[in-house]
Amino acid sequence: MAVFTEISINDAERLFSKLGKINHITGIEEGVENTNYIIEFVNRQKFIFTIFEKRTKNDDLPYFNSVMSKFYNDGVPCPTCVNIDGKEIFKIKGKYSCLYKFLEGRPTQDLNNQKLKSLSDILTKLHKIGKSSNLYRENNMLIPSWIYILNKFKNHSNYQYKEELKYVSKLINDLQDLFPKNLTKSIIHADIFPDNVFYNNNEVSGIIDFFFTCNDTKIYDLAILINSWFVIGEFNEDNCINFLKFYLEKNKLTNEEKNYFNFYLKVSAIRFFLTRLHDMHFNLNGQVKHKDPLEFFNIIKFHYNNNLQDLI
Numbered sequence: 034m035a036v037f038t039e040i041s042i043n044d045a046e047r048l049f050s051k052l053g054k055i056n057h058i059t060g061i062e063e064g065v066e067n068t069n070y071i072i073e074f075v076n077r078q079k080f081i082f083t084i085f086e087k088r089t090k091n092d093d094l095p096y097f098n099s100v101m102s103k104f105y106n107d108g109v110p111c112p113t114c115v116n117i118d119g120k121e122i123f124k125i126k127g128k129y130s131c132l133y134k135f136l137e138g139r140p141t142q143d144l145n146n147q148k149l150k151s152l153s154d155i156l157t158k159l160h161k162i163g164k165s166s167n168l169y170r171e172n173n174m175l176i177p178s179w180i181y182i183l184n185k186f187k188n189h190s191n192y193q194y195k196e197e198l199k200y201v202s203k204l205i206n207d208l209q210d211l212f213p214k215n216l217t218k219s220i221i222h223a224d225i226f227p228d229n230v231f232y233n234n235n236e237v238s239g240i241i242d243f244f245f246t247c248n249d250t251k252i253y254d255l256a257i258l259i260n261s262w263f264v265i266g267e268f269n270e271d272n273c274i275n276f277l278k279f280y281l282e283k284n285k286l287t288n289e290e291k292n293y294f295n296f297y298l299k300v301s302a303i304r305f306f307l308t309r310l311h312d313m314h315f316n317l318n319g320q321v322k323h324k325d326p327l328e329f330f331n332i333i334k335f336h337y338n339n340n341l342q343d344l345i
Contacts, residue, residue: 036060038068038084038126045072045082048123049132052078052115062322063228066244071135079135081112084128087316089244091129094122096170098131100220100246107162109155110231110239112136136239138231144262144272147235153279155237156225156258160251160284163220172223172247174304176209182307185315192314197330201303204333208300213250213293221254223247226261252290255280256297259341260305264298264332268339277344286345295342302332 042055049055054075061069061081068084085091098114098121105113112133114121123130141148183202186192222229223245231239263273286294309326316323 036062036068036070037086038128040070040084040125044125045070048125048130049117051117058082066242072132080115081133081135082130083133084125084130085244086128091122093170093244094129094131096168097243097246098122099168100166101133101243103166103168104159104162104243107158109158109162110136110237111243112239112241136231136241138233138238140228140230141232142227145235146275148232148237149272149276150279151232151235151237152230152258152262153276153283155230155240156255156280157283159222159240160219160254163251164217166220168220170247172249172253174223174245174247174308175212175300176205179205179303179307182311185311189314192310194310194326194330197306197327198310201306201330201333204299204303208296208303211296212300213289216250216252216287216290216293218248218250220246221249221251223249223254223257225254225258250290250293250297251284252286252293253297253301256294256301257305260298260301260329260332264335265328268335273341274344281345291342291345294345295336295340298336298341299333302329302336305329306333 039060040058042058045058046055049072052074056073056075058073059071061071066088067086070082071079072082073079085094101111101113104111112135115132115134117132121131123132183198183205186198192198222240222243224242225240229240229242230237231241259273259276263269263276306326306329309324309329313323313326
């Protein structure tokens with residue numbers, strides 16, 4: 034989340050006049066993908082207003098909204114899109130946008146076993162619901178996206194982390210033909226970072242940012258979570274082991290899924306290293322706090338020196 038597109042109360046009221054008068058509107062500076070505002074109406078109703086920027090394709094919006102509706106109706110605490118006179122997608126300043134129901138709670142960095150169990154329960158629920166849905170969207174953040182980013186940097190001489198990018202480019206060349214073809218795929222979140230999970234006390238009260246949701250193997254989704262919650266910065270082995278214990282109590286992984294765990298830990302780290310590096314150099318508009326790509330480069334190196342497959 035971030036603020037790329039600035040709007041006023043008057044801009045928002047022209048879209049949402051049927052919901053009442055707006056009291057105030059506040060930009061959310063966290064994140065790097067889309068523009069987000071908290072809109073609070075005079076009647077104290079609160080919503081998240083999302084304006085979709087370059088990476089989110091307009092044609093994918095009905096899919097994302099349908100996925101959130103499916104998860105919400107099946108018991109996942111996630112945002113749902115507000116429908117006004119049969120309309121869910123709006124245009125403002127030439128960009129598509131949606132209004133989502135506000136979720137209570139806050140992200141946490143202070144983990145304990147209750148929070149880890151609640152996190153494992155929500156991931157389990159997401160994967161079970163995702164497996165039962167016929168909704169489909171390709172995961173477009175893997176090899177084709179990586180090649181696109183690498184080619185973009187070939188024409189861009191002045192950038193940070195040149196040696197790291199060269200190293201990752203070689204890894205991609207080694208990995209690109211190793212993706213499994215017969216692992217079961219279902220809807221996954223694909224971005225379960227700590228700042229996308231809200232807690233109320235020790236329980237998950239909400240999960241947000243479904244705009245990378247796609248169909249892929251659940252082991253990839255699990256790898257994204259493991260990297261972003263337990264490996265980033267410094268590996269927290271105790272929390273990682275406890276989370277996996279809770280998750281595996283309710284999720285039986287096939288031998289092939291287990292065998293690809295370390296592979297997908299590397300893959301997910303490459304994905305976020307590249308997109309962070311790309312955004313740092315090419316996504317420069319608006320009030321954006323770019324995240325450090327080096328965090329994920331260090332995770333890549335970590336997984337080439339350590340095999341967390343032993344934990345599952």
